[in-house]
Amino acid sequence: MPRTAYVNGRYVAHRDAAVHIEDRGYQFADGVYEVCEVARGNLIDMTRHLDRLGRSLGELRIDWPMHRSALTVVLREVVRRNGVENGLVYVQVTRGVASRDFLFPARTAPSLVVTAKKVDPGLAAKRAESGIKVITLPESRWDRVDIKSVGLLPNVLAKQTAKEAGAQEAWFVDTEGYVKEGGSSNAWIVTTDGRLVTRPAEHGILRGITRTTLFDVAARLGLTIEERGFSVAEAKSAREAFISSATTIAMPVVEIDGAPVANGHPGSVVLSLRQAFFDIAEKTQA
Numbered sequence: 001m002p003r004t005a006y007v008n009g010r011y012v013a014h015r016d017a018a019v020h021i022e023d024r025g026y027q028f029a030d031g032v033y034e035v036c037e038v039a040r041g042n043l044i045d046m047t048r049h050l051d052r053l054g055r056s057l058g059e060l061r062i063d064w065p066m067h068r069s070a071l072t073v074v075l076r077e078v079v080r081r082n083g084v085e086n087g088l089v090y091v092q093v094t095r096g097v098a099s100r101d102f103l104f105p106a107r108t109a110p111s112l113v114v115t116a117k118k119v120d121p122g123l124a125a126k127r128a129e130s131g132i133k134v135i136t137l138p139e140s141r142w143d144r145v146d147i148k149s150v151g152l153l154p155n156v157l158a159k160q161t162a163k164e165a166g167a168q169e170a171w172f173v174d175t176e177g178y179v180k181e182g183g184s185s186n187a188w189i190v191t192t193d194g195r196l197v198t199r200p201a202e203h204g205i206l207r208g209i210t211r212t213t214l215f216d217v218a219a220r221l222g223l224t225i226e227e228r229g230f231s232v233a234e235a236k237s238a239r240e241a242f243i244s245s246a247t248t249i250a251m252p253v254v255e256i257d258g259a260p261v262a263n264g265h266p267g268s269v270v271l272s273l274r275q276a277f278f279d280i281a282e283k284t285q286a
């Protein structure tokens with residue numbers, strides 16, 4: 001099945017899909033995005049993803065590119081047209097096309113791009129069986145990482161550094177030695193007495209949708225969450241560590257900077273969260 005993308009009002013062949021060279025997303029990274037998981041033909045947590053999209057747009061004073069309810073139709077249509085049963089749907093909104101100038105253009109419509117991609121769910125399941133490795137790096141991003149902006153160069157560099165070190169994710173660490181989050185995921189540990197710990201999302205990290213839904217999952221499983229910072233040292237000596245994101249759900253971390261977490265195998269708490277996740281997350285049929 002040939003892939004189809006939605007670009008500014010039209011469904012087009014993915015290989016021909018393009019935006020203008022003076023799109024402000026291309027020139028200034030002046031835009032925001034969302035990645036929503038698709039599992040068994042359902043969009044997962046679409047409401048929360050669109051809520052966060054609205055927040056990101058509001059923080060940057062970019063208008064919704066269309067009414068929110070119309071956007072849900074486009075998301076589902078792109079998933080359907082691409083025959084995605086399992087995978088992801090990507091939404092990007094930029095401030096639009098305008099002659100290059102730092103100042104906001106006076107009357108420019110936002111650009112909207114929606115794509116969808118199939119991902120073999122077996123890959124993540126397999127990865128969860130072995131767990132992933134992370135490295136830690138000093139924070140190198142701007143202060144407003146609570147906005148899901150397409151300006152991701154520090155994340156690109158950090159994740160490439162991780163890959164070259166044989167790891168799958170990089171954790172950004174603040175100047176006090178506390179873990180902030182991953183290049184494309186939130187960071188968690190499980191203490192020796194079984195409590196989940198993750199950094200508060202008010203400032204300095206992206207409020208992950210998976211992170212929010214994992215609060216619901218944890219409540220259902222009777223697990224306690226402490227929202228507080230944890231240091232790299234605490235993570236290394238934790239009972240378990242894991243990351244969360246729409247594409248990885250809850251993914252065990254078995255090694256940090258070359259040192260094993262606990263016995264170096266995925267822990268039972270993260271696996272139970274992973275297993276219960278789709279029962280509790282919101283599902284919207286495509």
Ligand code: PMP
Nearest residue numbers: 184185186206208209210245246
């Ligand atoms: N932090 C960052 C920097 C991310 O890029 C992502 C992935 N979008 C997350 C956290 C996790 O967010 P979510 O659970 O909404 O995918």
